[in-house]
Amino acid sequence: MEPLIKELRQALGRRYVMQQPEELLVYEYDGSVERAAPQIVAVPADTEQVSQVVSVARKHGVSVVPRGAGTGLSGGAIPAMGGILMPLTRMNRIIEIDAEQRMALVEPGVVNIDISKAAEPFGLRYAPDPSSQKACTIGGNVAENAGGPHCLAYGVTTNHVLGMETVLADGSVIWVGGRQHESIGYDLRGVLIGSEGTLAVTTKVAVRLQSLPELVTTMLAIFQGEDEASAAVSAIIASGIVPAAIEMMDKLTIQAVEPAIHAGYPADAGAVLLVEVEGLRESVVEEAVEVQEICRASGATEVRVADDPAERERLWAGRKTALGALGRLAPSYYLLDGVVPRTRVMDALRRIREISEEYGLPIANVFHAGDGNLHPCILFDERIEDEKRRSKEAGGAILRACIELGGALSGEHGVGLEKQEYMDLCFSEADLEAMARLNPGFGSGETFNPGKIFPTGATCVELLQHPAITRLGLDAFV
Amino acid sequence: MSNVKGDVAVDVAVLEQALPNAGLVADANLASYAVKGAQPLVVARPDSIEGMVSVLTSASRLGAGVIPWGGGTRMGLGNAPSRYHVALDVQGLHRVVEHRPADLTVTVEAGCTVQTLQDTLRESGQYLPIDPALPAQATIGGVLAMGTGGPLSTAFGLPRDLVIGMQAVLADGSMVKNGGIVVKNVTGYAMDRLYIGSMGTLAVITEATFKVTPLPRAEATVSASFGSVADAVSVCNAVAAQGLPLLAAEVLNHVACTRAGLGGNTGMYQLFLRVAGRSSAVTRSVDACASACRDHGAETVTSMDDATSAAIWKNVADIGWESEPPALALRMLGTPAQGAELMALAGHDPDVSATLSATRGVVQASWASDATPDDVAGYIAGLRSSASAMGAQVVVESQSLLEGVDAWGPVPDGFAVMRQLKEQYDPQGLLNPGRYVGGL
Numbered sequence: 071m072e073p074l075i076k077e078l079r080q081a082l083g084r085r086y087v088m089q090q091p092e093e094l095l096v097y098e099y100d101g102s103v104e105r106a107a108p109q110i111v112a113v114p115a116d117t118e119q120v121s122q123v124v125s126v127a128r129k130h131g132v133s134v135v136p137r138g139a140g141t142g143l144s145g146g147a148i149p150a151m152g153g154i155l156m157p158l159t160r161m162n163r164i165i166e167i168d169a170e171q172r173m174a175l176v177e178p179g180v181v182n183i184d185i186s187k188a189a190e191p192f193g194l195r196y197a198p199d200p201s202s203q204k205a206c207t208i209g210g211n212v213a214e215n216a217g218g219p220h221c222l223a224y225g226v227t228t229n230h231v232l233g234m235e236t237v238l239a240d241g242s243v244i245w246v247g248g249r250q251h252e253s254i255g256y257d258l259r260g261v262l263i264g265s266e267g268t269l270a271v272t273t274k275v276a277v278r279l280q281s282l283p284e285l286v287t288t289m290l291a292i293f294q295g296e297d298e299a300s301a302a303v304s305a306i307i308a309s310g311i312v313p314a315a316i317e318m319m320d321k322l323t324i325q326a327v328e329p330a331i332h333a334g335y336p337a338d339a340g341a342v343l344l345v346e347v348e349g350l351r352e353s354v355v356e357e358a359v360e361v362q363e364i365c366r367a368s369g370a371t372e373v374r375v376a377d378d379p380a381e382r383e384r385l386w387a388g389r390k391t392a393l394g395a396l397g398r399l400a401p402s403y404y405l406l407d408g409v410v411p412r413t414r415v416m417d418a419l420r421r422i423r424e425i426s427e428e429y430g431l432p433i434a435n436v437f438h439a440g441d442g443n444l445h446p447c448i449l450f451d452e453r454i455e456d457e458k459r460r461s462k463e464a465g466g467a468i469l470r471a472c473i474e475l476g477g478a479l480s481g482e483h484g485v486g487l488e489k490q491e492y493m494d495l496c497f498s499e500a501d502l503e504a505m506a507r508l509n510p511g512f513g514s515g516e517t518f519n520p521g522k523i524f525p526t527g528a529t530c531v532e533l534l535q536h537p538a539i540t541r542l543g544l545d546a547f548v
Numbered sequence: 549m550s551n552v553k554g555d556v557a558v559d560v561a562v563l564e565q566a567l568p569n570a571g572l573v574a575d576a577n578l579a580s581y582a583v584k585g586a587q588p589l590v591v592a593r594p595d596s597i598e599g600m601v602s603v604l605t606s607a608s609r610l611g612a613g614v615i616p617w618g619g620g621t622r623m624g625l626g627n628a629p630s631r632y633h634v635a636l637d638v639q640g641l642h643r644v645v646e647h648r649p650a651d652l653t654v655t656v657e658a659g660c661t662v663q664t665l666q667d668t669l670r671e672s673g674q675y676l677p678i679d680p681a682l683p684a685q686a687t688i689g690g691v692l693a694m695g696t697g698g699p700l701s702t703a704f705g706l707p708r709d710l711v712i713g714m715q716a717v718l719a720d721g722s723m724v725k726n727g728g729i730v731v732k733n734v735t736g737y738a739m740d741r742l743y744i745g746s747m748g749t750l751a752v753i754t755e756a757t758f759k760v761t762p763l764p765r766a767e768a769t770v771s772a773s774f775g776s777v778a779d780a781v782s783v784c785n786a787v788a789a790q791g792l793p794l795l796a797a798e799v800l801n802h803v804a805c806t807r808a809g810l811g812g813n814t815g816m817y818q819l820f821l822r823v824a825g826r827s828s829a830v831t832r833s834v835d836a837c838a839s840a841c842r843d844h845g846a847e848t849v850t851s852m853d854d855a856t857s858a859a860i861w862k863n864v865a866d867i868g869w870e871s872e873p874p875a876l877a878l879r880m881l882g883t884p885a886q887g888a889e890l891m892a893l894a895g896h897d898p899d900v901s902a903t904l905s906a907t908r909g910v911v912q913a914s915w916a917s918d919a920t921p922d923d924v925a926g927y928i929a930g931l932r933s934s935a936s937a938m939g940a941q942v943v944v945e946s947q948s949l950l951e952g953v954d955a956w957g958p959v960p961d962g963f964a965v966m967r968q969l970k971e972q973y974d975p976q977g978l979l980n981p982g983r984y985v986g987g988l
Contacts (some may be wrong), residue, residue: 170785174786193791225705225709226732244961245961249695250881252910255959256966257745257746261738261741280787281791310762350833353826374972412650413584413648444734476730477730480736505736512969
């Protein structure tokens with residue numbers, strides 16, 4: 071280990087290479103439930119240093135796990151096999167905003183929302199908006215092909231990234247895609263986006279920017295039950311309107327949110343829909359009226375409408391604070407990310423209710439209804455071993471239900487450590503084998519983020535190494 | 549004509565024996581499957597995924613070179629094949645498998661034509677926002693294998709941006725899938741992105757699932773004529789900056805205009821802006837586009853509604869391909885800011901028909917068979933040297949073999965990875981051998 075540390079320190083400087091257990095502690099978790107500590111944390115300042123870290127790691131046969139803000143929910147940034155954890159958060163410059171070409175060139179450590187803030191004076195924004203957008207970085211977004219509420223109308227990260235500068239496992243630096251909208255050769259850009267940091271490291275990102283809408287109208291519709299709300303979602307889509315976002319909160323979520331933020335949701339509300347339409351003033355005004363009519367016709371007991379920013383923010387407040395509010399109901403939660411065809415949302419919610427009863431754990435639902443992207447939130451107490459076990463089993467049952475309904479394991483959080491053992495529910499051996507060939511194609515070997523995505527046959531617990539945990543004891547950071 | 553320096557062990561008898569269940573076409577017109585003068589030994593047109601697997605499994609066992617065929621509208625792309633034994637016509641797989649209007653998704657087999665798919669979707673008031681040339685012949689598989697965009701890419705991105713699931717058969721005959729029928733999905737690697745735009749050199753796409761879009765309630769086209777491309781591009785930037793619902797923005801030189809039956813004055817450039825949405829929004833957008841045109845010195849500004857507008861865009865999408873593939877076509881790829889300059893480069897030849905996708909920096913240039921430049925190789929070399937200096941690429945498409953011209957030009961950044969990927973997915977080099985970038 072010593073020669074490796076020495077070489078890394080030569081490349082990055084002493085203070086940017088850490089190896090003391092107390093220094094490593096904050097790097098052994100992300101937004102998921104898994105934990106594992108790296109042996110070394112190396113924090114590069116630029117592309118050249120990233121390349122040096124990768125080359126040194128390769129030389130010593132050690133793996134590198136790239137990390138953004140660590141907000142990921144599937145364990146993508148957990149160093150499952152130890153090795154070097156490489157946060158890219160020092161590389162946080164917005165290099166260029168080209169208003170005329172509607173493009174921004176940024177470093178991977180730039181926080182998602184900061185791109186939109188920098189673009190706003192030019193009347194532009196970066197469209198994908200993961201719920202963690204105030205913390206998550208664009209590099210992490212690229213790795214996970216992140217989504218967000220407004221992806222209903224605009225698509226996910228891959229639809230908005232023109233190209234990336236990338237460091238390969240041999241330390242070489244290439245551009246995949248670029249400022250051009252079309253290029254020749256294989257779409258390495260498209261393959262790397264969503265590859266969860268397993269094939270290469272992103273060191274610069276060229277993103278498309280889009281014009282800020284002239285008018286945004288947000289509507290909050292209150293329903294007696296989830297079925298009525300789901301029916302409203304289908305009716306809106308069927309009418310030919312594609313809102314910028316359609317979000318749903320179920321009864322349990324509402325019960326958690328109301329005491330926290332006093333949004334004024336009726337005590338007996340069964341579901342709340344948030345629908346946002348935006349664009350040219352003329353369209354927005356018409357679409358907003360139609361959405362309200364559809365919601366009422368589907369059984370909404372009340373529809374609130376806002377088009378000034380402060381009022382809109384108030385309507386969104388319940389949705390945005392929902393996860394935090396759920397903390398009031400139980401000490402721990404396990405947030406899932408399944409996806410079904412949007413017309414099967416009602417069936418999926420029904421199955422989730424059954425699973426909740428079967429496993430004896432409350433499950434709240436707050437999710438992207440327009441995309442069919444569910445986020446069931448299983449409430450449990452992690453101090454009770456049996457509840458912890460049941461929460462994982464209930465999670466598995468929900469994912470299986472999503473697949474049975476024609477859906478997939480993950481809409482926007484990625485596979486990571488969380489879902490690798492479920493991959494064979496979706497994919498044949500040939501499918502997985504075809505995916506596995508990307509690794510030798512990129513010459514990645516075991517260099518980047520090993521032990522992710524593909525089924526190992528082992529459970530996560532067996533797979534993970536926990537040096538820091540064993541040294542310090544679990545209570546040290548609970 | 550005979551097959552290009554093929555493996556001597558692969559002959560018609562061997563193929564006929566090896567491909568019993570693969571839909572071999574008896575008495576096929578081999579000449580109609582010629583690629584740059586090379587003809588296949590046999591034509592296989594399987595009508596099931598099993599048949600497709602069977603062809604590729606057998607071809608892989610024999611080491612036979614396979615060229616997948618869709619509607620054949622873009623077979624002039626790429627270099628001459630280094631081996632060509634089997635023409636694999638995917639048009640036997642032509643079903644719209646499942647349209648789910650309420651989910652805004654459609655699953656379709658690769659051999660389905662774009663037109664057939666659009667006709668199906670239209671019954672439910674939806675469409676797939678792609679607009680390749682010759683939609684009645686172009687197949688979904690072909691469009692995806694090419695991966696390039698048409699005018700609608702201005703608003704909807706490239707075809708890859710609309711794909712949510714894919715089924716393909718690899719060179720060794722294994723059938724693989726990724727994605728699904730959900731609009732948001734990050735389960736596993738995005739393998740479809742690898743196959744899309746790879747020109748059938750890594751896998752044969754057999755089925756794709758797309759997200760589709762409601763048809764707009766109204767549309768209109770604003771057209772104006774400019775003395776310079778740069779002015780026309782400035783209009784597009786101004787319109788885009790206003791957040792208007794711009795579906796397409798193309799600048800045509802006068803030859804392109806004439807060929808599309810859209811008028812056209814020598815030395816002038818005609819801008820076409822397509823807007824769509826609710827009629828109130830369209831009305832305002834038309835006014836805003838027209839004033840942007842006038843602000844930038846347009847000489848005449850006209851606007852057309854709905855049916856007339858749609859008809860114009862059908863013609864624009866077909867430019868160069870009015871009735872058949874052009875003798876010579878170039879696709880010049882730059883940044884949006886380089887569009888005007890690329891258009892000027894292409895426009896040097898008086899006979900060229902040239903269009904610029906104004907917000908995307910993509911120029912499509914084509915020549916009728918009787919009007920190609922005298923010294924094609926020299927002409928292209930000159931163009932490439934100017935384009936390379938800007939960091940742009942020039943892709944050459946031609947029906948016949950052009951001596952001394954590589955179809956793709958210099959290999960792109962990351963080519964070493966591309967070669968390794970080819971090695972992984974088609975180690976025997978059977979799919980479209982030698983035709984793609986750098987001989988992939």
